[in-house]
Amino acid sequence: MTLILKNPRSGSYQSGDFLILEVNTHLMNDFKVTVLGSGSAVPTSWHNPSSQMVQYMGKHFLIDCGEGTQMQIIKYKVKTKNLDHIFISHLHGDHFYGLIGLINSFHLMRREKPLYVYASEELKGLIDFHLEVTNTELNYRIVFTFLEDEKDKLLYEDKYLTITSFPLKHSIAVWGFLIREKMGRRRLNKTFVKDYNPTPEDIALIIGGGDFTTADGKVLKHMDITLPPHKQRSFAYCSDTAFLESTSEHAKGVDLLYHESTFDNSNQALAEQTLHSTAAQAAMVAKKAGAGKLLIGHYSARYKDLDALLAEAQEVFPESYLSEEGITYEIE
Amino acid sequence: MTLILKNPRSGSYQSGDFLILEVNTHLMNDFKVTVLGSGSAVPTSWHNPSSQMVQYMGKHFLIDCGEGTQMQIIKYKVKTKNLDHIFISHLHGDHFYGLIGLINSFHLMRREKPLYVYASEELKGLIDFHLEVTNTELNYRIVFTFLEDEKDKLLYEDKYLTITSFPLKHSIAVWGFLIREKMGRRRLNKTFVKDYNPTPEDIALIIGGGDFTTADGKVLKHMDITLPPHKQRSFAYCSDTAFLESTSEHAKGVDLLYHESTFDNSNQALAEQTLHSTAAQAAMVAKKAGAGKLLIGHYSARYKDLDALLAEAQEVFPESYLSEEGITYEIE
Numbered sequence: 001m002t003l004i005l006k007n008p009r010s011g012s013y014q015s016g017d018f019l020i021l022e023v024n025t026h027l028m029n030d031f032k033v034t035v036l037g038s039g040s041a042v043p044t045s046w047h048n049p050s051s052q053m054v055q056y057m058g059k060h061f062l063i064d065c066g067e068g069t070q071m072q073i074i075k076y077k078v079k080t081k082n083l084d085h086i087f088i089s090h091l092h093g094d095h096f097y098g099l100i101g102l103i104n105s106f107h108l109m110r111r112e113k114p115l116y117v118y119a120s121e122e123l124k125g126l127i128d129f130h131l132e133v134t135n136t137e138l139n140y141r142i143v144f145t146f147l148e149d150e151k152d153k154l155l156y157e158d159k160y161l162t163i164t165s166f167p168l169k170h171s172i173a174v175w176g177f178l179i180r181e182k183m184g185r186r187r188l189n190k191t192f193v194k195d196y197n198p199t200p201e202d203i204a205l206i207i208g209g210g211d212f213t214t215a216d217g218k219v220l221k222h223m224d225i226t227l228p229p230h231k232q233r234s235f236a237y238c239s240d241t242a243f244l245e246s247t248s249e250h251a252k253g254v255d256l257l258y259h260e261s262t263f264d265n266s267n268q269a270l271a272e273q274t275l276h277s278t279a280a281q282a283a284m285v286a287k288k289a290g291a292g293k294l295l296i297g298h299y300s301a302r303y304k305d306l307d308a309l310l311a312e313a314q315e316v317f318p319e320s321y322l323s324e325e326g327i328t329y330e331i332e
Numbered sequence: 333m334t335l336i337l338k339n340p341r342s343g344s345y346q347s348g349d350f351l352i353l354e355v356n357t358h359l360m361n362d363f364k365v366t367v368l369g370s371g372s373a374v375p376t377s378w379h380n381p382s383s384q385m386v387q388y389m390g391k392h393f394l395i396d397c398g399e400g401t402q403m404q405i406i407k408y409k410v411k412t413k414n415l416d417h418i419f420i421s422h423l424h425g426d427h428f429y430g431l432i433g434l435i436n437s438f439h440l441m442r443r444e445k446p447l448y449v450y451a452s453e454e455l456k457g458l459i460d461f462h463l464e465v466t467n468t469e470l471n472y473r474i475v476f477t478f479l480e481d482e483k484d485k486l487l488y489e490d491k492y493l494t495i496t497s498f499p500l501k502h503s504i505a506v507w508g509f510l511i512r513e514k515m516g517r518r519r520l521n522k523t524f525v526k527d528y529n530p531t532p533e534d535i536a537l538i539i540g541g542g543d544f545t546t547a548d549g550k551v552l553k554h555m556d557i558t559l560p561p562h563k564q565r566s567f568a569y570c571s572d573t574a575f576l577e578s579t580s581e582h583a584k585g586v587d588l589l590y591h592e593s594t595f596d597n598s599n600q601a602l603a604e605q606t607l608h609s610t611a612a613q614a615a616m617v618a619k620k621a622g623a624g625k626l627l628i629g630h631y632s633a634r635y636k637d638l639d640a641l642l643a644e645a646q647e648v649f650p651e652s653y654l655s656e657e658g659i660t661y662e663i664e
Contacts, residue, residue: 041436041437041440042440043406043433067399067430071375071377071399071400074375093432093433093462097436104373105375109374122465123465125461125465130425133457134423135504171467172466
């Protein structure tokens with residue numbers, strides 16, 4: 001996995017183990033995460049509350065939407081034309097207070113296509129009440145999918161991707177999200193195509209797992225005329241949560257894991273009491289999951305300097321990185 | 333009236349007809365307005381939605397609270413320790429979406445004293461629903477006063493100040509707010525005090541309107557031994573509203589009038605249709621009211637450059653100024 005990152009805020013690039021490249025937004029198979037907020041509940045001037053925009057092959061998926069997310073979207077020039085799906089991990093304000101503003105702005109900007117929201121059922125009541133009080137009849141439909149199961153649940157699926165929810169542990173119900181590419185089919189070997197010029201029917205048969213019979217009756221085996229499928233890439237988002245053994249199972253083998261690390265080790269008792277995690281615990285989850293990289297975030301307002309949190313995570317899991325507003329992390 | 337202004341964002345000062353001075357926050361009789369947001373409903377990267385913090389002799393009064401207001405408060409280092417009263421003009425999102433976040437942050441920061449909120453009754457239901465959904469029992473009480481009358485209503489009164497609401501005209505119920513110093517009593521003439529050394533009882537009698545009788549029986553008339561009271565200063569906030577004749581009556585003689593000017597003259601038809609005002613109309617209200625200065629704001633997202641709006645207002649009312657985030661306007 002290669003992560004490409006760019007920091008539009010400072011205009012400078014962050015190095016480390018990341019491959020530093022200008023993000024090519026037209027790259028068709030891009031899969032990237034832009035951090036819009038990496039703070040926690042108490043607001044600070046140096047972090048916005050939780051929100052991340054996942055972009056996959058031109059589609060946008062928003063995870064969490066703390067207050068001011070729509071301003072962050074504008075600030076970091078993230079397009080919302082292809083944003084149709086919003087996932088809210090749980091109903092603490094720093095994860096959803098910005099949603100009603102975004103919904104209202106979509107309305108003012110004359111959105112017509114439906115918006116799909118995945119969240120606790122209570123959120124629907126709250127949005128409905130807001131719209132009623134402000135006397136707003138939206139130009140578009142909001143289609144809710146309620147997060148309610150204790151087990152993994154498939155929320156979204158298209159030709160290339162699945163998005164599932166899984167339970168985490170906090171003071172109220174909370175879910176993590178796993179965005180995973182589908183296993184691709186084996187691809188035709190170009191040499192075979194050049195040599196035998198298969199018809200569309202032949203191609204469909206081979207892609208579907210079949211062999212190919214040449215004009216002179218020779219059978220070419222499927223495995224010999226195809227190449228392995230592209231690697232399945234994946235990203236897991238886990239916030240807010242106490243340290244939980246099961247999280248590493250849910251995030252097994254992900255290329256990129258975002259795991260909250262509200263506190264450092266010296267505040268482990270506080271982390272346990274408030275059902276949050278320390279940076280070391282986030283790293284333990286990443287290590288046990290066999291993740292490629294770990295992004296930590298949801299920093300307590302007490303940390304203005306995050307170096308100690310990062311060092312703590314890296315001691316357990318060297319491939320740990322800080323999430324920071326405006327930085328885009330690309331999974332190649 | 334002298335307006336002192338400082339722009340903490342750019343670190344530079346704006347000139348014009350304002351007296352440019354560093355704001356002395358310890359000045360006991362200060363009366364000032366810090367603009368936290370001067371944009372309108374469609375968000376932009378160059379304006380925040382409506383909010384203004386009025387400071388009077390150490391007390392803070394927040395008028396409107398669009399999304400991100402609490403971040404603006406932090407950004408511009410406005411203290412909230414003495415913020416006990418919040419006034420919401422109407423229930424369009426760009427005037428109140430930031431309130432629940434501020435309420436929640438006060439809770440997280442362990443506020444204990446009551447918070448007084450003046451708004452449409454529906455806002456209480458919305459706040460209650462939010463707290464219920466997020467499973468939050470506030471550490472402090474919110475005391476609501478509902479804006480519901482078509483006539484002026486006294487909302488707040490202390491020893492020095494009154495705050496009243498008055499109706500404006502928009503697509504939903506909306507109120508303007510008038511913050512006015514109380515008429516002071518006539519003050520003792522220092523020469524009289526020096527010459528006659530009145531007792532506390534004498535002083536109370538004179539301040540109350542009475543005359544003074546000297547030891548040798550001579551009557552000194554109240555008007556001869558007192559000075560006129562200090563001038564009453566006042567500020568009116570009018571947003572959102574269509575152009576309305578009655579607004580100039582409500583804002584009669586104010587030192588500073590904030591009047592929305594969502595559009596310029598070329599969009600007057602749109603202003604009428606959406607029940608907003610143009611910059612020229614805001615200036616007409618200021619002129620008719622005999623206001624000292626006019627601040628325009630609530631700019632449509634279409635205006636990135638505000639010079640034309642300002643010129644349009646100044647043509648009608650020369651003492652017109654642009655409101656801008658982070659600028660503090662002091663009424664001396």
